[in-house]
Amino acid sequence: MRFVGEECMQVWIPNSVEEAWSLQRQLGPDACFVAGGTLLQTQWEKTNAGPLYLISLEKIDSMRGIEQMLYGTYIGALTTLEICRNDSVLSPTLLAEAARHIAAPAVRSRATIGGNIVNGYGDTIPALLAMEAKVRYFDGIGYRMEELGEWFSKRNTKAIDSMLLTSIYLPAQTQTSQSINVYRKVGRRDAFCPSLVTVAVCCNKDEEGKIQHIRLAAGGGESLPRRLVECELLLQGTIPNTEIWKKFYSNILKEFTPVSDEFASADYRRLVAANILASALMT
Structure with missing residues (x-):
């Protein structure tokens, strides 16, 4: 049993998606869905506070x-x-x-x-x-x-x-000998802490090196992950040369808008993301 302030937290265990949804609507903003509970546990440890009602999805x-x-x-x-x-x-x-x-x-x-x-x-x-x-x-x-x-x-x-x-x-992903699929996470300690920067690349080229398909995404820390659409459009359909790569690097610094926190500045995160993305695609 867990107490929130002076009240006892209640746990509800629905058997279907529809029942879970109805419970959340019935209980209102004081209710929270829970599955593994790892994020909630972290929040509890930091604030010693939690929702009044937990709707466990474990039976669905x-x-x-x-x-x-x-x-x-x-x-x-x-x-x-x-x-x-x-x-x-x-x-x-x-x-x-x-x-x-x-x-x-x-x-x-x-x-x-x-x-x-x-x-x-x-x-x-x-x-x-x-x-x-x-x-x-x-x-x-x-x-x-x-x-x-x-x-x-x-x-x-x-x-x-x-x-x-x-x-x-x-x-389904189309894979060829010219495909580039990269995921990188930069953190203070690998795996055991929030990331400073995370980036991902999915790219397909033809035999001549023309980029036929490209998707780029970046996030990390308290920065909401997002696609870098303008950077994608710059490279789509091109065989990148030195000038395009320079513009691409510059565009990453403009389009990726992370936030600073106690561990890393926004500028540092931009530079890390730009370096990783450029290196992954230029290799």
Whole structure:
């Protein structure tokens, strides 16, 4: 039993997505969905405060597992990061690489991919953005699917409060001998602390070196991960030369807008991201 102030925290355990959604609407802003609980535990340790009501999703089996289909792969929101790290379907992907660099094994075995996304600052997010992931959610009327970046644009709106994330969809990736897929995390200690910078690249070139497809994403710390669309447009359809690379580097410094904190300045984060992205693509 846990107490919040002078009140006892109540835990609800629904058996379906629909029931969980209805409970959240009924209990209001004092209620919080929980799966692995690793983020909530960290918040409790820092503030000694928590929600009055926990809605545990642990009994909803439909929100677990990985299913490979013809045109892509579905990942249940309750799938742990350790499973994402080791699953044979996901092992070649940037998502698996990102999961390898998050926390310790004991944490990964509890933490879920859904929680890492809903957190808003999770280290899987740049990888998912570069892979053009979509999210599937329930909004009380039915199930919807939209691009992860579009879903994040609603983060600070009331609309997000009515959405229960149920799964993530990864479109099938085209891989060639000219493909570049890179995920990098820079932190004070690898895996065991919040990242300073995380970047991800998915790029395909033709045999002549022309960039046919490119997706770039960056985040880290308290910086909301985002696609670097202007940088993508600069390189798309080109065989980059020295001048293009110079402009690309300059554009990263302009488009990536991290925030400073006690561990690193915004300028430092920009430089790190620009150096990693340029190095990955110019190799």
